[in-house]
Amino acid sequence: MDNETTLSCTVNIEWLNPQGVVHRKLSEKTAFLRLIRNEARQIFVEVTAPKAAPVKLQLKGICVHKKFMNEGKASIKFQEIRCTMFLSNAPPNHLLMFLRTMFVKMTGEKSVGGANTSLRTQLLSNKPKQFEEISPVTSVEVDRARAKASRGTDTTPSPLSKKRKLSPRDGEKAPASKKLYSASPIPDEPLDIEQKEVMEACLTGRNVFFTGSAGTGKSYLLRRVIGALPPDVTMATASTGVAACHIGGITLHQFAGIGGGEATLERSIELASRPGAVTIWRRCKHLIIDEISMVDGSFFEKIETVARRIRRNEQPFGGIQLILCGDFFQLPPVAKDKTSMKFCFQTEAWSRCRLSTYELKRVHRQNDDEFIKILNHVRIGRVPEEMARRLAETSRQKIEKNGILATRLCSHTGDANVINESKLEALSGEKFVFTAEDSDPHLGKQIDQRTTVPQKLELKVGAQVMLLKNISLATGLVNGARGVVKSFHDGLPVVQFRNKEYITKHERWHVKTANGVTLTRKQVPLKLAWAFSIHKSQGLTLDCVEMSLGKVFEAGQAYVALSRAQSLDTLRVLDFKATQVWANESVLDFYRTLNLQMESMRLIPLGRKENKAKKIVRRLGINSKAMNKPLVMIN
Numbered sequence: 001m002d003n004e005t006t007l008s009c010t011v012n013i014e015w016l017n018p019q020g021v022v023h024r025k026l027s028e029k030t031a032f033l034r035l036i037r038n039e040a041r042q043i044f045v046e047v048t049a050p051k052a053a054p055v056k057l058q059l060k061g062i063c064v065h066k067k068f069m070n071e072g073k074a075s076i077k078f079q080e081i082r083c084t085m086f087l088s089n090a091p092p093n094h095l096l097m098f099l100r101t102m103f104v105k106m107t108g109e110k111s112v113g114g115a116n117t118s119l120r121t122q123l124l125s126n127k128p129k130q131f132e133e134i135s136p137v138t139s140v141e142v143d144r145a146r147a148k149a150s151r152g153t154d155t156t157p158s159p160l161s162k163k164r165k166l167s168p169r170d171g172e173k174a175p176a177s178k179k180l181y182s183a184s185p186i187p188d189e190p191l192d193i194e195q196k197e198v199m200e201a202c203l204t205g206r207n208v209f210f211t212g213s214a215g216t217g218k219s220y221l222l223r224r225v226i227g228a229l230p231p232d233v234t235m236a237t238a239s240t241g242v243a244a245c246h247i248g249g250i251t252l253h254q255f256a257g258i259g260g261g262e263a264t265l266e267r268s269i270e271l272a273s274r275p276g277a278v279t280i281w282r283r284c285k286h287l288i289i290d291e292i293s294m295v296d297g298s299f300f301e302k303i304e305t306v307a308r309r310i311r312r313n314e315q316p317f318g319g320i321q322l323i324l325c326g327d328f329f330q331l332p333p334v335a336k337d338k339t340s341m342k343f344c345f346q347t348e349a350w351s352r353c354r355l356s357t358y359e360l361k362r363v364h365r366q367n368d369d370e371f372i373k374i375l376n377h378v379r380i381g382r383v384p385e386e387m388a389r390r391l392a393e394t395s396r397q398k399i400e401k402n403g404i405l406a407t408r409l410c411s412h413t414g415d416a417n418v419i420n421e422s423k424l425e426a427l428s429g430e431k432f433v434f435t436a437e438d439s440d441p442h443l444g445k446q447i448d449q450r451t452t453v454p455q456k457l458e459l460k461v462g463a464q465v466m467l468l469k470n471i472s473l474a475t476g477l478v479n480g481a482r483g484v485v486k487s488f489h490d491g492l493p494v495v496q497f498r499n500k501e502y503i504t505k506h507e508r509w510h511v512k513t514a515n516g517v518t519l520t521r522k523q524v525p526l527k528l529a530w531a532f533s534i535h536k537s538q539g540l541t542l543d544c545v546e547m548s549l550g551k552v553f554e555a556g557q558a559y560v561a562l563s564r565a566q567s568l569d570t571l572r573v574l575d576f577k578a579t580q581v582w583a584n585e586s587v588l589d590f591y592r593t594l595n596l597q598m599e600s601m602r603l604i605p606l607g608r609k610e611n612k613a614k615k616i617v618r619r620l621g622i623n624s625k626a627m628n629k630p631l632v633m634i635n
């Protein structure tokens, strides 16, 4: 497996002659890169591939193009030897770690007798010739490299900026790459122990389903799993557009290419056999689906068959690794006919996939124990009287701060739109209109489906807004932060957030379509936030929320709404009644069986676990119809 000093990916190397013509090439779909050091402490990157002789290139005077690092791509230009190495299809997080090690080691390298050792000194040296693998970076090295990089010393590798491309010998140092010199290049918190276990299972290639209550970090973990898999063969999807944006993916429907799923199986196979769709189906090795609770079981079954037929492989999903995540206690699939609706776990396809199942228990969204306890009861639809009273009491709370009003969560989408439009109209003052610049104006609809960034945004002073980009973690200017428009400066909105006033500027969003084309939208990072629908809020963490649950119409809808809040203090529930909260019976059965199986797994030695689990389920008379076959559990 890759670590900080090694990387597996596709590698293309081109050597140019003095006239700038390529005179030698190396092209390896799966190559292995290693950072090594010789006896003179010079650093090299070594490329090995199954059928080619190893290539060692000294990392000296290099320029690194890393703009597309998040897509698993980068290039390293070795200026002195006129050679460029193109890396692609690298797991983005591994690529980031690899480049960081390279930058830190090169920058931190002591120059006395080190990287700058002359050829003469080397030849005269009687040290035995040998290469050794570079050790992982330490925090001391990071600090030393950061300090040195800010001074722009000779050994600092440069990101390839526009300026350098024009005049590579201008001698001026490009700014050091902040991300690559940071203590933790992956800007998030470390995974907790349960999340790590799931991550490991996902990387072994097994089919995995992981669940857990709202806020246990399922989507967070999923983003990390996506970052650890090769992007060209990994399809990150979710059942809804908002959830897909949250993990930087596309909707499952967009991926499948069979329309809404109403077509017959034969017609669906025809649709998936069209040139664009078929390539995606054949290329895919890892299919990731977030918010699996909202995927209609019939659609899941259909795409499972389509996958086998298109890929001409009778293994479940035609041999694609499945990584599924979600909480079936949250919103069910949107179905016109409720009687025929089924959850994915009620299908034969689900059983065939023999999913290793995990449940995350540690809640990260809330850290208020009382609230977590209440939410756990709401989740299963059993709210004791004193908890119902506690929720009802929040109706009198004042949760507004600095003019930022609570976001109203509505059970119906139409209501949310009406509230936002009418509140904006009611404000006096000039209306400012911000129209997004799209890289391809004809594909604006596709960008709409892939981001929550509006094409047309109308604002006035006093408008309640939500931030749509991570600007600064330290000051709380993060995706989802709530604010109010204070004024306009040079035509751009100035927004008061909880702790900070911020003058917005245009930001860019890059989205990838199913066939790999990158589309860009440039817009101010805001959207109106007087109200959202509960369906659109699934998966989000919200700052300050208010709701009336009188009109909820789905099992789990009240749970989704309540669990968006981070604490009881930032929540206001108007007219709460315990009857507004209920769970679906099949879901309750599914989780009861799951818990029993998990419990039995813990008690019984490996090998006898499945039979014993079945026995327990039978003995307790639990309805196991919800699950056609026992799940495979991994301890």
Ligand SMILES: Nc1ncnc2c1ncn2[C@@H]1O[C@H](COP(=O)(O)OP(=O)(O)OP(=O)(O)O)[C@@H](O)[C@H]1O
Pocket (backbone or CB within 6 Å): 189, 190, 191, 192, 195, 212, 213, 214, 215, 216, 217, 218, 219, 220, 221, 327, 364, 365, 538, 539, 540, 541, 563
């Ligand atoms: N290991 C972690 N350390 C710190 N914070 C974490 C960790 N995992 C998740 N979080 C934070 O917890 C919050 C909830 O995470 P996330 O949205 O992934 O939960 P979820 O299980 O997907 O919830 P939902 O079921 O509502 O979609 C986020 O703010 C996320 O950044």
Ligand SMILES: [Mg+2]
Pocket (backbone or CB within 6 Å): 218, 219, 220, 539
């Ligand atoms: Mg989520």
